[in-house]
Amino acid sequence: MKLLALFSLAGVLSAQALDPAVLQKPLSNEWPTYSGDYSGQRYSKLTQINQTNVKNLTLAWTTRVSNGPGAAGGGNPFRGGGGAAVPLITGGEGTGEFTGGFGAGTNIRASMLMVDGRLYFSTPDNAWAVDARDGRVLWHYFWKTKGGTHIGIRGLGMWGKWLYMETPDDFLVCLDALTGKERWHKPIADFNQQYFSTMAPIVIGNNVIIGTGNDLDAPGYVQSRDPETGDVKWTVYTVPMKKGDPGMETWGSVEGARVGAGNVWIPGAYDPETHLYIFGTGNPSPSYTNPKSRDGDNLFTCSLVAINVDTGKMAWYYQLNPHDTHDWDSSETPILVDGDFKGKPRKMALHADRNGYFYVVDRLTGEHLLTSKFSDTVNWVKEINAKGQTIRNVEKDSTVGGSLVSPNNYGATNWPPAAYSPDTGLFYVPQSDTYAMYYLTETDPRGAMGLGGKDEQFVASMGTYLTAIDYKTGKIAWRHRYPGVGGGFGGGNGVLTTAGKLVFAGDLSGNLIAYDAATGKILWHSRIGQVSNAPQTYMVDGKQYLLVAAGDQLFAFYLQ
Amino acid sequence: MAQAPPPAGAPPAGGPPAAFRRPPDFPTRPPADPAVVERGKQIYSITCTFCHGADARGGSGGPNLIRTPVVLNDKNGELLGPVLKEGREGMPKFDLPAAQVSDIAAFLHSFRVGGYDISRMAPPTILVGDAKAGEAYFQKTCTSCHSVSNDLKGIGGRITDPKRLQQTWLMPGAAGRGPGAPPSPGTIVKVSVTQGGKKITGRLTKIDDFLVSLTEDDGTPRSFTRDGDNPKVELIDPLQGHRALLGKYTDKDIHDVTAFLASVK
Numbered sequence: 118m119k120l121l122a123l124f125s126l127a128g129v130l131s132a133q134a135l136d137p138a139v140l141q142k143p144l145s146n147e148w149p150t151y152s153g154d155y156s157g158q159r160y161s162k163l164t165q166i167n168q169t170n171v172k173n174l175t176l177a178w179t180t181r182v183s184n185g186p187g188a189a190g191g192g193n194p195f196r197g198g199g200g201a202a203v204p205l206i207t208g209g210e211g212t213g214e215f216t217g218g219f220g221a222g223t224n225i226r227a228s229m230l231m232v233d234g235r236l237y238f239s240t241p242d243n244a245w246a247v248d249a250r251d252g253r254v255l256w257h258y259f260w261k262t263k264g265g266t267h268i269g270i271r272g273l274g275m276w277g278k279w280l281y282m283e284t285p286d287d288f289l290v291c292l293d294a295l296t297g298k299e300r301w302h303k304p305i306a307d308f309n310q311q312y313f314s315t316m317a318p319i320v321i322g323n324n325v326i327i328g329t330g331n332d333l334d335a336p337g338y339v340q341s342r343d344p345e346t347g348d349v350k351w352t353v354y355t356v357p358m359k360k361g362d363p364g365m366e367t368w369g370s371v372e373g374a375r376v377g378a379g380n381v382w383i384p385g386a387y388d389p390e391t392h393l394y395i396f397g398t399g400n401p402s403p404s405y406t407n408p409k410s411r412d413g414d415n416l417f418t419c420s421l422v423a424i425n426v427d428t429g430k431m432a433w434y435y436q437l438n439p440h441d442t443h444d445w446d447s448s449e450t451p452i453l454v455d456g457d458f459k460g461k462p463r464k465m466a467l468h469a470d471r472n473g474y475f476y477v478v479d480r481l482t483g484e485h486l487l488t489s490k491f492s493d494t495v496n497w498v499k500e501i502n503a504k505g506q507t508i509r510n511v512e513k514d515s516t517v518g519g520s521l522v523s524p525n526n527y528g529a530t531n532w533p534p535a536a537y538s539p540d541t542g543l544f545y546v547p548q549s550d551t552y553a554m555y556y557l558t559e560t561d562p563r564g565a566m567g568l569g570g571k572d573e574q575f576v577a578s579m580g581t582y583l584t585a586i587d588y589k590t591g592k593i594a595w596r597h598r599y600p601g602v603g604g605g606f607g608g609g610n611g612v613l614t615t616a617g618k619l620v621f622a623g624d625l626s627g628n629l630i631a632y633d634a635a636t637g638k639i640l641w642h643s644r645i646g647q648v649s650n651a652p653q654t655y656m657v658d659g660k661q662y663l664l665v666a667a668g669d670q671l672f673a674f675y676l677q
Numbered sequence: 678m679a680q681a682p683p684p685a686g687a688p689p690a691g692g693p694p695a696a697f698r699r700p701p702d703f704p705t706r707p708p709a710d711p712a713v714v715e716r717g718k719q720i721y722s723i724t725c726t727f728c729h730g731a732d733a734r735g736g737s738g739g740p741n742l743i744r745t746p747v748v749l750n751d752k753n754g755e756l757l758g759p760v761l762k763e764g765r766e767g768m769p770k771f772d773l774p775a776a777q778v779s780d781i782a783a784f785l786h787s788f789r790v791g792g793y794d795i796s797r798m799a800p801p802t803i804l805v806g807d808a809k810a811g812e813a814y815f816q817k818t819c820t821s822c823h824s825v826s827n828d829l830k831g832i833g834g835r836i837t838d839p840k841r842l843q844q845t846w847l848m849p850g851a852a853g854r855g856p857g858a859p860p861s862p863g864t865i866v867k868v869s870v871t872q873g874g875k876k877i878t879g880r881l882t883k884i885d886d887f888l889v890s891l892t893e894d895d896g897t898p899r900s901f902t903r904d905g906d907n908p909k910v911e912l913i914d915p916l917q918g919h920r921a922l923l924g925k926y927t928d929k930d931i932h933d934v935t936a937f938l939a940s941v942k
Binding site: 263264265266267268269307308309310311313315330331332333334335372376382403404444446494496512516517518519520521523526532552554556557558559560561563565566567568569570572574576577579599600601602603624625626628630639642644 | 679680702703704730734735740741743744746749750790791792793794795796797798799800803804805806840843844847848866883884885886887889910912914916917919920923924926928931932935
C-alpha cells in the first residue's frame with residue numbers, strides 16, 4: 118500500500134516537486150530534507166568546488182528578506198530590473214503581533230531545502246521560496262501568530278509539491294511549493310499548555326514526522342502526520358504518561374513523569390534499511406530542581422530513541438545522560454555512519470552532546486560502543502558507568518552558594534548541526550569550553566516549574582573551536598581554535614563537509630571559512646557578517662553553489 | 678528544553694554575553710476582580726489545600742494544579758466543574774455550586790504561569806563559606822597578585838551583594854556591570870604585533886584568523902592583515918591567572934574565599 122502510494126505520487130510529479138526517490142539517496146545536487154539526506158552527515162558528494170579551486174570562490178548572489186507582512190523582501194522595485202512584485206501570502210489564526218521578542222529581527226537559522234532549482238527556507242512565522250540560480254524571491258508566506266516562544270524554527274519539510282512548516286503557536290502548515298499558497302493547517306499541540314513547535318518536519322515515505330515541546334514541563338512528543346490530510350498517524354511521548362508505561366520506574370511518581378518534558382525540537386536521522394527514525398530527546402523537567410517526583414534516571418529524556426516509522430513503536434533507546442540537572446538537551450541530530458569499529462563492520466549512530474561528551478551506539482540495537490569527552494573543561498561527571506552513560510556528580514547541581522560547572526547552560530555544543538565525512542572518518546562539531554556558576558534560588562522541596570529555580574551566571578569562555586573527532590577512538594584529530602583570549606559561547610552555527618575534501622563553517626567574527634577536511638588548514642574565507650546557520654551546497658545548471666545565511670541575508674558562492 | 682538563543686558570537690571585550698530580558702511568550706490572563714479571587718481562595722483553602730497545597734503547587738498527594746492541562750485550558754470553571762463533580766482516581770467528588778467553582782477557577786487563574794518560574798523560597802544569601810578557610814586559601818593562591826590591604830582593600834564594603842562579589846572575584850568584569858558598560862581597566866586585553874622587526878602594542882579591539890586590530894596608547898587605531906604567523910601576534914590577557922584557576926577550585930574554595938572577601942570591610 119505504501120509503495121503504491123509512493124509510485125502514484127511519482128507519477129504525477131511536475132516541475133518544482135520533490136521526487137521521493139531523491140530522499141533515499143546520499144546528498145548530491147539537491148538538498149531535499151533538513152540534513153540534506155537522511156543520514157544526518159551533511160556530507161555532499163559534489164566535487165566541483167574542491168581543495169584545489171576553493172580559493173577562487175566568488176559571490177554568485179545575495180538576497181535580503183524581512184519577517185512580517187510589511188516587506189516581502191528580495192529585489193527593490195525602485196531599482197529596476199527586479200521584475201514583478203513578490204507575492205505575499207498570509208495565513209494564521211492570530212493577530213501576528215505577539216512574537217515574544219525573538220521574532221522582531223529577521224535571523225535565518227534554519228536549514229534550507231533546494232529542490233528543482235528552488236530554495237525554500239523559514240524563520241518563525243515566515244517562509245520563502247527563492248530561485249537557487251540568482252536568489253530572486255518568488256513568494257513569501259507570513260503566518261499571523263497567536264504567540265508562543267519565537268526562539269527559532271529549524272526548517273521546512275517537503276513531500277511531492279507540498280511544503281510543511283511548524284509554527285511557534287503549534288500548527289503544522291502545508292503550503293503549495295509552487296505558489297506559497299496554504300493548503301491546510303492542523304494543530305500540533307495545546308497552546309494553553311505553553312507548547313511551542315519549532316522542529317523541521319522530516320518526510321519519510323508517507324509520514325511527515327513532527328515534534329514539539331515547551332518550557333512548562335508538559336510532555337514532549339514526536340508524531341507522524343499524513344502528508345495529504347495532516348491527520349495523526351501515530352504519537353510517541355518521550356516520557357511515560359501512565360502507570361505501567363515503559364520507563365515509569367525511572368521517575369519518582371506518575372505525575373512527575375507526566376510533567377517530565379523530554380522535548381522534541383530538532384530532527385533526527387533515518388535508516389531506510391531498518392525503517393528506524395533515530396532522534397535525540399530533550400532534558401527532564403523541572404530542569405534544575407530536584408523534587409521527589411523526579412527521582413530516578415528519567416527515561417526517555419536525554420536519550421537517543423529509535424522509532425519504527427511504519428508502526429510508531431520504539432525499537433530501542435539509549436540514555437546518554439541519566440537525570441540531567443543542567444538543561445542540557447540531547448536534541449543534537451545523530452549522524453548515521455556505516456564503518457569499522459574495533460575491527461568489525463558496524464552500523465552506528467554518532468552524537469556529540471550539549472553536555473560535552475561524544476557517544477557512539479550501534480544503530481540496529483542501541484548497544485553502546487563509545488563515550489569520550491570532547492570538551493577539556495567539562496567537570497560535572499562523577500563516572501562513566503558500564504553502559505557508557507555519563508553519571509553526574511550531584512555536587513555539581515545548582516547550589517545555594519553556587520556550583521562552578523563546565524559547560525555553561527548553552528553547552529559544549531548545541532543544536533547547530535555537526536557533520537561527518539566518510540573520506541576522513543572524522544566527525545566535525547562546533548565546540549566551546551565555558552564555565553558558569555549555577556545558583557539554586559528555589560529551596561521549596563517541590564521544586565520549580567520549567568526552567569525556574571536557578572540563577573545561572575556566566576563566568577568565562579576558555580576557547581571556542583571547530584573540532585574534528587575520530588569516531589573510532591573518540592580522540593580529537595584536529596581542532597581549530599578561534600583566536601582571542603576566550604571566545605564567545607556557541608562555537609558557530611553548524612558545519613558542512615563535501616567530497617571536495619572540504620569543511621565549511623562560520624567563525625565568531627563573521628567569516629565563512631573553508632578548511633581542509635583532513636587537517637583543519639584554512640583554505641578560503643569571506644567576511645559576510647555573523648554566519649547564522651550551517652552552510653549548505655547544491656548543484657543547478659552545472660554549477661555547484663555554497664549557500665549560507667547571515668542574519669537576514671542569504672549568500673551564495675560559486676566558481677565563475 | 679531551553680532552545681538556546683543564537684550564539685552571540687564574540688562577547689563584548691571584557692564582558693560576558695549581555696543578559697537578555699525575556700518578554701512573555703504566551704498571552705497572560707487579564708486580572709480578575711480581587712474580591713472574586715479572595716472568595717475563591719477561601720473556598721479553595723477549605724476544599725483543595727490539603728491535597729494540592731495552599732499555593733496550588735501540590736501538597737499531600739495532589740499534583741500542582743497551576744500547570745495542569747485542565748486548569749490551563751479552563752476559562753471560568755467550565756472544565757474545572759466536571760472534574761470536581763465527578764472526581765478522579767484518588768480524588769473525591771465535590772458538589773459545589775457553579776458560582777463557587779468559578780470563584781475557585783478565578784483563584785487558580787490568578788497565579789502567573791510560565792517556564793521561567795520566579796523563585797518563591799529564595800535563600801536569603803549565597804554566603805555559605807568559611808571565612809577563615811577562605812583567608813588561608815587566599816593567602817596561598819591569590820597574594821602573588823592581590824592584597825586585601827591594597828587593591829582589594831575594603832572589597833566587602835565596596836561590593837555588598839555577595840553573589841556579585843563572588844562573580845567579580847572569580848572573573849573580574851563578568852558580573853554586575855550591566856550591558857554596554859565599558860570594560861573595567863583590569864580586564865582589558867593587550868596585544869602586540871611584530872611586523873618588519875617593529876613591535877606595535879595596544880588594546881585589542883578585534884582578532885580573528887585574518888585580521889588583528891588594536892588601539893595604541895595615544896588612541897591611534899591600527900589593523901593588520903594576518904596570514905598564519907605573519908605578522909607575529911601576542912595576546913596579553915590580564916585575567917589569565919583567573920582563567921587558569923577555574924579548573925582548580927573546588928566549590929568549597931570558592932565559597933570560602935567569598936566569605937573571606939565579604940568580611941574585608
